[in-house]
Amino acid sequence: MAHSKDKQKQLKSPSAALDKTSRGTMVKNQDEQAIANSMGLPSDFILSNAVDGVLQIKEDGRIMKANTISTKVLDLAEKNLKKKSIYELIPKEYHLLLKKRMEELTHPGMNVDVDREEDLFLLRCYTGKKVYKTCEAIILPYKTDQELTFFLNIWEPDSSSERLVDQLKEVQKNYESLSETISEAVIIIDESFKIIYANSATIRVFGYNKKEIIGKSFEVLFPEEIFYRYAPEIKKYFYVDFDDRKDVNIKDHMELLGRNKNRGVSPIEISFGNSREFHERTLTCIIRDVSHRKNVERKLRYLAYHDKLTDLGNRDLFASDINSLFEQVSTRSIGLAALFFLDLDGFKQVNDTFGHQAGDEILIETAQRLRDTLRESDLIYRFGGDEFVVLLTKVNQRKDAELVARKILDKVGKSYTIDKDGERSRASIGVSIGIALIPLHGADHETITRNADLAMYSAKENGKNQFVVFSEDLTHSAKNKWTIEQGLKTALTRQEMFLEYQPIHLNGKEIAGVEALIRWKHGIQGIIPPELFIPAAEENGTIIPIGHWVLDRACMDIRLLNRKLNLNLFLSVNISTKQLNLPNFPELIDGVINRTGIEPKLLKLEITETFLMENPEKVTANLNRLKKIHPDVSLVIDDFGKGYSSLSYLSRLPVECIKIDRSFIKDIPDPTNMKVISSIVNLAQSLGLTMVAEGIETKEQQDNDIIRQCQLSQGYIHSRPLTINKLVQYIQNQ
Numbered sequence: 001m002a003h004s005k006d007k008q009k010q011l012k013s014p015s016a017a018l019d020k021t022s023r024g025t026m027v028k029n030q031d032e033q034a035i036a037n038s039m040g041l042p043s044d045f046i047l048s049n050a051v052d053g054v055l056q057i058k059e060d061g062r063i064m065k066a067n068t069i070s071t072k073v074l075d076l077a078e079k080n081l082k083k084k085s086i087y088e089l090i091p092k093e094y095h096l097l098l099k100k101r102m103e104e105l106t107h108p109g110m111n112v113d114v115d116r117e118e119d120l121f122l123l124r125c126y127t128g129k130k131v132y133k134t135c136e137a138i139i140l141p142y143k144t145d146q147e148l149t150f151f152l153n154i155w156e157p158d159s160s161s162e163r164l165v166d167q168l169k170e171v172q173k174n175y176e177s178l179s180e181t182i183s184e185a186v187i188i189i190d191e192s193f194k195i196i197y198a199n200s201a202t203i204r205v206f207g208y209n210k211k212e213i214i215g216k217s218f219e220v221l222f223p224e225e226i227f228y229r230y231a232p233e234i235k236k237y238f239y240v241d242f243d244d245r246k247d248v249n250i251k252d253h254m255e256l257l258g259r260n261k262n263r264g265v266s267p268i269e270i271s272f273g274n275s276r277e278f279h280e281r282t283l284t285c286i287i288r289d290v291s292h293r294k295n296v297e298r299k300l301r302y303l304a305y306h307d308k309l310t311d312l313g314n315r316d317l318f319a320s321d322i323n324s325l326f327e328q329v330s331t332r333s334i335g336l337a338a339l340f341f342l343d344l345d346g347f348k349q350v351n352d353t354f355g356h357q358a359g360d361e362i363l364i365e366t367a368q369r370l371r372d373t374l375r376e377s378d379l380i381y382r383f384g385g386d387e388f389v390v391l392l393t394k395v396n397q398r399k400d401a402e403l404v405a406r407k408i409l410d411k412v413g414k415s416y417t418i419d420k421d422g423e424r425s426r427a428s429i430g431v432s433i434g435i436a437l438i439p440l441h442g443a444d445h446e447t448i449t450r451n452a453d454l455a456m457y458s459a460k461e462n463g464k465n466q467f468v469v470f471s472e473d474l475t476h477s478a479k480n481k482w483t484i485e486q487g488l489k490t491a492l493t494r495q496e497m498f499l500e501y502q503p504i505h506l507n508g509k510e511i512a513g514v515e516a517l518i519r520w521k522h523g524i525q526g527i528i529p530p531e532l533f534i535p536a537a538e539e540n541g542t543i544i545p546i547g548h549w550v551l552d553r554a555c556m557d558i559r560l561l562n563r564k565l566n567l568n569l570f571l572s573v574n575i576s577t578k579q580l581n582l583p584n585f586p587e588l589i590d591g592v593i594n595r596t597g598i599e600p601k602l603l604k605l606e607i608t609e610t611f612l613m614e615n616p617e618k619v620t621a622n623l624n625r626l627k628k629i630h631p632d633v634s635l636v637i638d639d640f641g642k643g644y645s646s647l648s649y650l651s652r653l654p655v656e657c658i659k660i661d662r663s664f665i666k667d668i669p670d671p672t673n674m675k676v677i678s679s680i681v682n683l684a685q686s687l688g689l690t691m692v693a694e695g696i697e698t699k700e701q702q703d704n705d706i707i708r709q710c711q712l713s714q715g716y717i718h719s720r721p722l723t724i725n726k727l728v729q730y731i732q733n734q
């Protein structure tokens with residue numbers, strides 16, 4: 001940078017007057033400083049003779065005195081200045097700079113040269129107009145006997161000076177080349193919204209090249225109404241700097257619609273820089289097209305709120321819709337609305353018979369039938385499985401909701417065509433519908449969904465394929481069923497489940513093993529028998545985690561019991577077909593054995609005969625696979641005799657044991673019954689199967705000749721099911 005020595009001097013030196021008079025105090029080195037101080041020029045003299053703004057400040061930054069010029073530079077009255085700390089007048093980033101300067105000056109041998117460029121620095125000062133102003137500054141120590149203070153000289157840079165012009169040109173060049181490297185549009189506007197600078201990327205965002213746009217109004221880059229709506233907001237950025245935006249609740253960026261010359265309207269995001277005041281006040285806007293991001297966001301939102309299979313809204317979307325509906329209800333802008341809970345009847349059978357693919361197609365078809373039946377303004381959701389939910393947003397009276405329900409029954413009730421392996425079949429599916437009217441049957445999300453669900457249970461209870469409108473006196477059994485199904489979802493985490501063990505004896509002799517039987521102590525309803533909740537758990541899928549917990553718990557209990565009592569009791573665990581049908585069932589059992597350390601030869605899995613008959617191929621495959629991993633785990637057919645298994649089928653299963661159903665034992669010594677038991681025993685013997693006589697209550701039953709051919713017996717005659725602690729006592733008392 002070339003500039004005359006004089007010019008430089010004029011710039012660097014705070015004032016000519018200082019050169020002559022006060023400057024004698026703004027000394028250049030330690031010796032001179034000592035002289036100046038020893039000259040004892042009072043600070044007031046220095047302040048009033050300086051031609052620049054001078055603030056006398058303490059080491060901690062407090063302003064002690066300020067001359068008149070400084071009050072003009074900073075646009076603050078002397079009395080206001082004197083109350084402040086210099087740190088209140090400059091942005092945070094400059095605090096360290098000033099502190100460092102002051103610290104350096106307290107070191108002996110430290111020189112300050114008002115003619116030396118390095119000793120000058122730029123300081124941004126906060127003025128009375130609430131804007132920052134860039135000042136040139138120099139700081140000098142002023143030592144008296146009592147204390148060390150500082151003179152902070154500030155003056156506004158002379159904009160006409162060559163040096164400054166050169167500097168500005170350089171800054172501008174840097175700025176321009178930087179703004180050319182970025183893909184966002186960089187646009188500088190003045191206070192009248194005239195565009196005074198635009199970079200090349202402006203064409204990408206707005207379709208205008210920079211020459212075309214400079215000089216035009218910012219307005220052309222937006223749809224008209226959008227610009228007028230946002231202009232007052234944009235204007236604020238001219239007056240509020242970055243650091244202060246949080247305090248006045250202004251974001252650093254703004255999202256709005258912009259207009260591209262060729263492509264039309266699209267979403268954009270503008271980030272605002274700090275405004276500058278040079279010849280005029282300007283504002284830098286960095287603008288990007290966010291259409292792509294918005295599209296991605298929209299797609300993600302859609303995925304999060306929709307069911308992939310049917311494309312209907314999911315549970316989360318329903319929650320959001322129903323909540324906003326209730327907001328409207330509370331502001332009384334809507335009258336009656338209706339919520340339908342739908343559950344398909346007979347879907348599970350179709351799914352089991354024809355497979356998942358066919359099941360999925362039925363669900364897709366059902367979604368379409370619902371769309372065809374309902375109006376555009378009605379909302380349809382799928383909650384998973386075969387549960388659908390319909391929200392009729394406008395219903396005048398209860399009869400309207402009932403009419404819609406009838407239409408749905410009719411439409412969904414029509415038979416479905418299923419294509420499987422090139423073969424066409426027809427399947428009939430019904431639907432049970434529960435209706436709750438809004439706001440009559442609930443004024444919040446939870447109540448209304450519970451009541452619609454309850455009404456749906458009632459429809460199922462009443463014989464399915466019908467609708468029921470919620471009322472307080474819905475059948476007791478529907479409420480019970482609902483309570484059970486809902487309670488099952490949290491029973492494990494609430495630790496409401498526990499196990500009992502029923503001893504199994506070698507015929508007429510000592511205990512040989514136990515059967516684990518699950519118990520549920522419901523928070524409100526007390527003990528619920530397994531016969532009530534196991535089918536419900538199977539229906540709603542909670543049998544999987546529950547069954548898993550039973551296996552883990554029972555294996556652990558019995559392994560510990562065997563160790564404690566030095567025994568080798570076997571453990572029989574009831575397994576549901578839902579568990580058995582899991583593709584990874586063998587691996588699950590393997591996991592349990594590894595985790596609990598139970599000996600595989602002591603583990604017996606009980607599978608009910610009727611269940612076995614439902615899906616024999618699949619079950620056989622899984623059982624065979626389990627047997628490959630753990631040949632010593634044995635399989636028991638529970639409640640044998642009820643399911644009428646075919647002989648040939650039984651011989652193909654990897655089964656070691658059957659349990660004769662309690663109903664046969666109960667009827668001893670009825671002669672026809674005895675014939676059945678006898679044939680079961682013969683069959684088992686011919687297949688080499690072990691037999692357990694289950695439900696033995698009396699001596700007569702136990703002593704029966706045929707029953708005595710069973711190797712094992714279980715029943716109240718020995719013991720009722722016991723908690724693990726009672727079981728230990730039972731064994732010890734034997």
Ligand code: C2E
Binds near residue numbers: 662715721
């Ligand atoms: P189950 O496997 O046939 O179990 C035998 C049932 O007969 C038990 O009923 C037991 O308490 C009862 N019982 C035993 N001896 C006698 C007797 O002498 N007289 C009479 N009247 N009853 C006797 P509980 O505990 O109510 O279990 C009922 C059914 O629930 C079980 O029948 C089983 O199918 C199912 N279950 C129990 N626990 C589980 C489990 O953890 N998982 C699965 N999937 N099912 C279970």
Ligand code: MG
Binds near residue numbers: 515574606638
């Ligand atoms: Mg059993």
Ligand code: MG
Binds near residue numbers: 638639659661662694
């Ligand atoms: Mg049984």
